[in-house]
Amino acid sequence: MRKFLTSTFAAALLAVAIPAAAEEGPALERQNWSWHGPFGQYDKAQLRRGFQVFREICSNCHSMKLVAYRNLGDLGFTEDEIKAIAAEKQVQDGPNDQGDMYARPARPSDRFVPPFPNDQAARVASNGALPPDLSLMTKARVGGPDYVYGILTGFKDTPPEGVTIPDGMYYNTAFPGHQIAMPPPVNDDQVTYADGTKATKEQISKDAVAFLNWAAEPELDQRHSLGVKTLIFVFVMTILFYALKRKIWARLH
Amino acid sequence: MSGQKFDNKIVQWVDERLPIFSVLKESAVDYPTPKNLNYWWNFGSLAGFMLVVMILTGIFLAMNYAANTAIAFGVVEHIMRDVNYGWLLRYLHMNGASFFFICVYIHIFRGLYYGSYKAPRELLWALGLLIYLVMMGTAFMGYVLPWGQMSFWGATVITNLFSAIPVVGDYIVTLLWGGFSVDNPTLNRFYALHYLLPFVIFALVFLHLVALHTTKSNNPLGIDVTGPQDTIPFHPYYTVKDLVGIGVLLLIYLAVVFFAPNFFGEPDNYVPANPLVTPPHIVPEWYFLPFYAILRAIPDKLGGVLAMFGAIVILFFLPWIDSSKVRSAKFRPIFKQIFWIFLAVCLVLGYCGSQPPEGQIVVVGRIATAAYFLFFPLLWVLGKIEKPKPLPQSISAPVLKGASAGHAAQKMEKA
Ligand code: HEM
Secondary structure (H helix, E strand, O other): OHHHHHHHHHHHHHHHHOOOOOOOOOOOOOOOOOOOOOOOOOOHHHHHHHHHHHHHOHHHOOOOOOOEHHHHHHHOOOHHHHHHHHHOOEEEEOOOOOOOOEEEEOOOOOEOOOOOOOHHHHHHHOOOOOOOOOOOHHHOOOOHHHHHHHHHHOEEOOOOOOOOOOOOOEEEOOOOOOEEOOOOOOOOOOOOOOOOOOOOHHHHHHHHHHHHHHHHOOOHHHHHHHHHHHHHHHHHHHHHHHHHHHHHHHOOO | OOOOOOOOHHHHHHHHHOOHHHHHHHHHHOOEEEOOOOHHHHHHHHHHHHHHHHHHHHHHHHOOOOOOOOOHHHHHHHHHHOOOOHHHHHHHHHHHHHHHHHHHHHHHHHHHHOOOOOOOOHHHHHHHHHHHHHHHHHHHHHHHOOOEHHHHHHHHHHHHHHHHOOOOHHHHHHHHHOOOOOOHHHHHHHHHHHHHHHHHHHHHHHHHHHHHHHHOOOOOOOOOOOOHHHEEEHHHHHHHHHHHHHHHHHHHHHHHHHHOOOOOOOHHHHOEOOOOOOOOOOOOOHHHHHHHHHHHHOOOHHHHHHHHHHHHHHHHOHHHHOOOOOOOHHHOHHHHHHHHHHHHHHHHHHHHHHOOOOOHHHHHHHHHHHHHHHHHHHHHHHHHHOOOOOOOOOOOOOOOOHHHHHHHHHHHHHO
């Protein structure tokens, strides 16, 4: 066993000594998200603020096609509120009895209506870059929520010396390659929170990330609470098995 | 096989016609098992437990899945979001594959350490390796089903390897793809095979167990059972010990499922497959990484593919390569050290496989690959020159005393 430990240790040293081959932007600052840890849960008020940010800012460019309006019930919205939120958007439906397609207000069962009818239209509106769908964003990047927070707060008005940023691109410390086609989406006081929370750039970004994380992992609250209960059960069960094993094996000695 | 007597008339009636109860009693209740098995012997039953978990969760996932490139990604998200406890099913299946491999890897290295592959257990070992091969095929095809970026690009890279085979390579690749690139026909055939192969594994496990019950279990001392004083009945002693193992496995497995379900995963697989965008690093699942490193260590494509498959094939010949008749590493001081080094080499290979093949990683990968293959000739030489410690006379008399030591040493020389 000692041999094994020393050889793995040597291997680990070797691995550390080898400089990381691909430079991937600065280390991300780890934020203190409310849902971290086995007992972590979403903060509903924060999710609602985050939804407000998404609705007022991000959804102008980004789609969120995997989330339905009815899912907003998780955030504490009432059925009537959800109906009203959905009805602000139009979706195409049909054909009706006359064989015609028609537009109707979105219903709670519809998925979030994207800002553009297709990717090409989205590109045209964003200088050729495609704003990615945000439904799974926090799961789809290394660093998850910390990375997305890093993107939202990582814009610099003036790039470091020697770096030139082409027109229509922006300097961002967190983005790989540091050139991102998204204009800085959040600024201080860009939204007005109904619950009186001060809308600093950082606060808005945090709330947006919380909402994105909920969109990517809506099951998290349930997963965590069920997980704690299940593990307590399995722990007690294992102790009992072990006690039983000791008792049965005692017959041999 | 039959001939057991049962008190229950119905059981007796059935058993005289179809001896399922006799077989069960002989192989799961009375089955004489060495009394000195340690906890490393739990991993066979744990692997079997994981196989059952995978089949059960898999069947329920299949009820909601659809193998069509246009909707597969969305359908998996539908399972995660809209199917009742669909997220639990999927996370159990996804992480279950990792824990299945963890159990089987420990099981294999247990067999290496205690010499369980040696006569008379050569076929038992070969069946185990076959299981492992089919498992890799199953896991690889399963990973393609969610149709994320890594699904698509992993499938593209790995299936492309077959094109290195001279003459027939391109035909094989076309056959695998069902067309001229990884596309809808590929997804369909992978789904069909992913559903089929676990049942092939099940059949192989059955044969594995028949072989096991014919040769009987090895044990930490690696010596043969000499009589009833060396064994205890499987039930209740090992059934209850296996339950302890299952409890501990579940604790770790479920902790990951509930609190870090994407720990083993690649973020890129939450981006829908896009044939036009290649991800910066294409990496397979962690359990393939050592082989991936071997593949990339050889600068020639065909050479790399041969080395990769050779790394597994050579294991089939281990019982004949290892020239020592002593099974357990306990009594082989030099083998014991080489064993741990071999394990470390495999871990280093795994690490190299996870990194982009640049700079020193390439060098380390090549050295580790050479070390991996060096292990086998070394084993052959070692058996000729190593002087093993004296073996105990029997499992129930493991402590050597005076005269018996001489006897044991004599026996060993004969062997
Ligand atoms: C699906 C995967 C597998 C299952 C379910 C499985 C199941 C089992 C079980 C239940 C045992 C008896 C308990 C034990 O000794 O741990 C066993 C023994 C054994 N297995 Fe496996 N096994 C699997 C894969 C493998 C693989 C991949 C290998 C090696 C290449 C292997 C080699 C062996 C050997 C050599 C024994 C005899 C162990 C001894 O008594 O020393 N098995 N297997």
